[in-house]
Amino acid sequence: MFNISKDFAPPFKMIEPFFKFGSIVYLISILALLFINSSGSIEDLTVVGWAHLFLLGFVMVTIFGAMAQLIPVALEVGHFSVDLYYVIFPTLSIGTILMVIGFWFMPFLLPYGGLLVLVSMVVFLYETLMTLKATTSNTLTVKCIKVGNSFLTVAIAIGFLMALAIANGIGVNLGKFLPIHIILVLIGYVTITVIGLSIILLPMFGLSHGFDDRYINLAFKILTYSVITFSILKLVGLDFVSNFALISIAIGIGYYFKQLLILYKTRGRKNHDIWYKHIYVAFISLIVSTAFLLIWLFSGNDAFLKSGVWLFAIGFIAFVINGHLIKIIPFLVWFERFSSLVGKQKVPMLHEMLPDRDVNFSFWLSLSGLVAAAFGLLISSDSLFKGGVSLLSFGAIFMVITVIYILNFKPEDVKDV
Secondary structure: OOOOOOOOOOOHHHHHHHHHHHHHHHHHHHHHHHHOOOOOOOOOHHHHHHHHHHHHHHHHHHHHHHHHHHHHHHHOOOOOOHHHHHHHHHHHHHHHHHHHHHHHOOHHHHHHHHHHHHHHHHHHHHHHHHHHOOOOOOOHHHHHHHHHHHHHHHHHHHHHHHHHHHHHOOOOOHHHHHHHHHHHHHHHHHHHHHHHHHHHHHHHHHOOOOOOOHHHHHHHHHHHHHHHHHHHHHHOOOHHHHHHHHHHHHHHHHHHHHHHHHHHHOOOOOOOOHHHHHHHHHHHHHHHHHHHHHHHHHHOOHHHHHHHHHHHHHHHHHHHHHHHHHHHHHHHHHHHHOHHHOOOOOOOOHHHHOOHHHHHHHHHHHHHHHHHHHHHHHOOOHHHHHHHHHHHHHHHHHHHHHHHHHHOOOHHHHHHO
16 A cells, blocks of 8 residues: 555546546436437447547546546655646646537538647646656556557547548548557557556455566557557558457457456455455456457347447446546545544545435446346347446436535535435
8 A cells, every 4th residue: 555645646526537437428428328329339420529538538538637646645745747747737628518419410520639639648648748757666557557548549640530530521531540549549448547546445445465466467468469450450450360359459358357366365354345346247248348348249149249249338447437437536635624633523434425325226226227228239228228227327416416426525515424
């Protein structure tokens, strides 16, 4: 477990908008699924627009906010220029909105939104790498951050190029670049970043000590080389051979799952709180989605592709993020508003800052919706998919209520806990 110091933590008012905006966009992205035909192609611009709303507006915004806090605290170095986050948030959020509107309604807006997103990513990468430069640490987390952000930068550059092509008819082979863009973002950035952060957060929250970490290091190496190999093979047109890189990615995820089992067995904290429940769903979804995508790879059945992508996006990514938000946000609020009051007045325990009813409603409604929608995609039933999305929508509403409640928790609220 790492030491915590306000010397390294960024201002709370800088982090708060990332979490609030991210949770609201998560709700909007789930509601938007009610208007998308689940039987359509995943390459349809309506679906592509939704993917950017979810990945940029929810996933990236939330991860950037978490990284702003976790990187300097974990490495015990100050930010190179913490004020750059005041640039990152508006450029990323406005750029995301413009891109989604561009995909859905006005294609001419795509280059403008893409440029803002590209600027936010470049600024984030620059600030992060300059912050890392101040430490001599070369842990797995540092490696994951460096590699993940490098993949992200390439992915955004490719995405910007494709946005120009869609808006202005530039001759770009979208069929070649789209798979590269997807793998760079979902595996190269999101999955590798989750791996880097999880080796800090999972042992900390689960109180795991003295565990063997060879499998997570192996997973990182396999995923890194697999992403690079897949991108190169796709770029030169060796599509069939690139499938072996996808199989290699599945092997890397398998090693990561093996590491998770080790962390679970060595944990000191045995109670199964709401965070653990989110983690269970997330990593079971990761394994099932990997299996479904392998079935699609060998069978060509698009139902397994859609269901696998769904479980990866909502089951794995969304549940990992939401599960950690209900751990991280209470701590940040407590650290900001209550740490100086210890010994002077009553202060709450972290779990007392959670609205238990809302958190549990959010989890069970989201889990029910996740499973129902996955089955709907698997059997090509749009009505079952929309029913699952409806349940998820209510779960997302309670998640937003939870996040706002915690962010607004103040000393005068202690008497009510």
